[in-house]
Amino acid sequence: MKKFKLKKIDNKKKTFLYIFMIVVIYAIVMALTSAGIINRYYNGILITVCINLILVVSLNLTTGYLGQLTLGHAGFMAIGAYAAAYFSKTFMTIPQPFSFIIALLIGGVMAMIAGLIIGVPALRLKGDYLAIITLGFGEVIKTILLSMAIIGGAKGYIGIPRVTTFTSAYVFVIITIVFVCLLIKSRHGRAIISISEDEIASEASGINIVKYKIMAFAFAAFFAGIAGGIYAHYMGIIEPKTFGFNKSIEILVMVVLGGMGSINGAVIATIAITILPEMLRSLSQYRTLMYAVTLIGVMLYKYDPRVQVLMCKAKMFCAKINPFKRKEAK
């Protein structure tokens, strides 16, 4: 009889491949920067990509894996941004790398607390109602920030130390992605995915769904807060209107385009959607039009059978040339 063999829990070769890719991408960017090919403009785009990646991967935790539609992710980002900025401006004396890291963590934790406060009542709702309440939450945060004179109100909060570099943003992207990947491949991640698959069956299998919904929500808020902190320390000035409904939708679009519950897809979609408007800058007034058409096109043809066949073929091709193919047991 053939002996049945399971896949290893973590594939070592794959882990090394990912580490290798992380290092190579960083090395390439650094090399291009020192060669002067990546100027300040491109550097800005790269940092924006990093910020968006953190936001998208964290939102993927709630919308993709947990399957709950939330429209207030920019609200958490705003809390993180303002909390981190406030800390940095108040404690200017702390030497720089530490101050920045502490500021980001404070931003993350504040957003996480907000996530818990909003999550406990909100996650008892489902579907559209949850979407509406989170949408409302985002707007409430924006309005509160607008009315707080101590952090600049509508004029914006100025004079934040501009300490974000590509390196720091990149490090936090890696931390976010690794965290989400490792969490998902554990009993906690399985619980989260099972909730999106079938809430009733998940509860009947002994999963505390309220706890896991709040957990996913809180982690997502934490990373959104960190992204906000990075954003604040990159721009040097933040205003409440940046963190409006449009920002939330922009993040959601990236999650949906990348395929909900897929980290690879989310990363590709984020990079594409962040860079696309910049690439289309030469088309001047048609830029936003092209952006919209591209989005609609992807939505329309994503599930087209012809495209699906192409994707399948591509997948088979990848499997053929995959150097880490599992050897068939004889």
Next chain:
Amino acid sequence: MNVLKISNLGINFGGLRAVDNFNLEINEGELVGLIGPNGAGKTTVFNMLTGVYAPTDGTLQLGGVKYNGKTTYQIANMGIARTFQNIRLFKNCTVLDNVKVAMHDTYRYSVIDAVFRLPKYYRLEKQMNEKAIELLKIFSLEDYAESKASSLPYGKQRELEIVRALATNPKLLLLDEPAAGMNPNETKELMNTIKKVRDEFKIAILLIEHDMKLVKGICEKITVLNYGCVLAEGDVETVLSNKSVISAYLGD
């Protein structure tokens, strides 16, 4: 010693008395059938037993402990597992993951163990995998372990649901129409497996079923529900020859 004791269970949906004065005792290792015409309230009883509906009156006891008012997941962790009338698998997860979700409470490690991949994570995941494969072998599903649950044929999906229920380590297993949509051969196979499960795991089983062949074949005791009331109960032969039971099924 009885595993489950239900006394005077009843529930109202608005003005409708869906289940009234329902009593049942299930002893260790017993196979009990719950039958009745459509709309008699059988699934409602299941939903009350698992905390999906809160009963209006009556008490529920598992192993002598009253568990009214507990939430569904707490009841599941106390030792009542169930399957559903319309299959509810985690369709996009692998067969193995479906089973491992149900082991959530048995093999515990924290988020920190998971995110930093501490030795405890690997140890428990390995144990989980081994246990899951062991359970899948009962229904010889182990070859499907890494395929998507939705890709299984219908009969296998039903069996996987039973495996998932067993993975929670139950004292009492509730099966809601396990043979629905199966052909006679599959039903026969299922009957043997249900018996085997009962003998091997020494658990009590309560099942809802319309297939009388299955009920006659494996149940030691049956209870008949009609319009929310118990019509008859006792051993299979007496109940099935009871006049009021026949008239409830076939009309006068």
